Amino acid sequence: MKRTWGGIEAGGTKIVCAVGNSPEQIIKETRFPTTTPDDTIKQISHFFLEMQKEYEIASIGLGSFGPIDLNPKSKTYGYITNTPKPHWSQVDFLGGIKKYLALPFYFDTDVNAAAYGEYKWGAAQNLDTFVYLTIGTGVGGGAFVNGKLLHGLVHPEMGHISIPYFQRGDQKYKNNCPFHNSCLEGYINGPSLEKNWGIKGEKLLQDHEAWEYFTEYLAYGLINMICILSPQKIILGGGVMNQLHLFPLIREKVVKYLNNYVQH
Numbered sequence: 001m002k003r004t005w006g007g008i009e010a011g012g013t014k015i016v017c018a019v020g021n022s023p024e025q026i027i028k029e030t031r032f033p034t035t036t037p038d039d040t041i042k043q044i045s046h047f048f049l050e051m052q053k054e055y056e057i058a059s060i061g062l063g064s065f066g067p068i069d070l071n072p073k074s075k076t077y078g079y080i081t082n083t084p085k086p087h088w089s090q091v092d093f094l095g096g097i098k099k100y101l102a103l104p105f106y107f108d109t110d111v112n113a114a115a116y117g118e119y120k121w122g123a124a125q126n127l128d129t130f131v132y133l134t135i136g137t138g139v140g141g142g143a144f145v146n147g148k149l150l151h152g153l154v155h156p157e158m159g160h161i162s163i164p165y166f167q168r169g170d171q172k173y174k175n176n177c178p179f180h181n182s183c184l185e186g187y188i189n190g191p192s193l194e195k196n197w198g199i200k201g202e203k204l205l206q207d208h209e210a211w212e213y214f215t216e217y218l219a220y221g222l223i224n225m226i227c228i229l230s231p232q233k234i235i236l237g238g239g240v241m242n243q244l245h246l247f248p249l250i251r252e253k254v255v256k257y258l259n260n261y262v263q264h
């Protein structure tokens with residue numbers, strides 16, 4: 001049997017499962033909505049059990065939405081912990097999948113998995129310290145520091161760093177985080193764009209005022225990351241970053257607000 005590897009990207013909205021040997025050699029990929037834990041775990045396992053009929057799967061990497069327990073010594077290792085997502089709080093996600101699949105697993109946050117992908121195959125090859133930040137339904141960051149993925153006490157929560165409030169004219173900008181009232185995610189995630197402007201992000205025109213707010217908040221967020229981790233690069237991904245016209249604006253604001261303090 002041919003040997004290959006498995007990967008699972010578990011998002012709050014959808015799950016992507018794949019087997020393959022590299023991004024150019026994906027043998028099979030499937031995606032489905034994230035429903036109840038039981039149902040989702042069964043669907044994931046079914047995909048790999050079917051693939052095992054034809055391939056020897058060496059191991060599977062599971063990158064999951066969170067918060068998750070990443071401490072292998074903890075009783076709740078592999079669990080989704082206190083998520084506001086209905087049905088998913090305190091769920092043994094990794095353990096549930098392992099009941100079906102007796103394989104070695106690597107478990108990490110979705111954003112750390114993305115960061116690792118960038119390191120191995122993408123925009124962060126040959127770097128030893130960088131950040132991958134996704135801006136979609138939520139905002140989350142994975143960090144690779146001195147050649148290793150960063151976990152720390154639990155795992156970083158870069159979407160929830162506090163950002164100064166910004167106002168232009170009389171727009172009262174709302175933060176949509178259920179936990180905080182001035183965090184990065186609450187200002188710039190897709191749902192926040194929709195809440196503040198009444199239109200989905202993908203429908204906002206390039207010259208819409210929304211992007212002025214968005215880039216302002218994001219630039220402050222990136223400056224915090226630059227000052228804390230000194231990344232050699234920050235990679236921006238996620239649905240909202242399909243707005244490619246934002247990149248020059250973000251760069252400009254980051255440079256401006258850093259005000260030449262970081263010299264390189």
Ligand code: ADP
Nearest residue numbers: 011013136137138190191201202238239240242
């Ligand atoms: P997820 O976060 O669930 O993995 P995405 O990264 O695709 O998924 O993020 C979805 C969010 O991004 C939605 O709120 C959507 O409105 C927003 N979005 C998707 N595409 C665009 C786009 N081209 N421009 C702005 N916002 C977008």
Ligand code: ZN
Nearest residue numbers: 160177180183
């Ligand atoms: Zn928050």
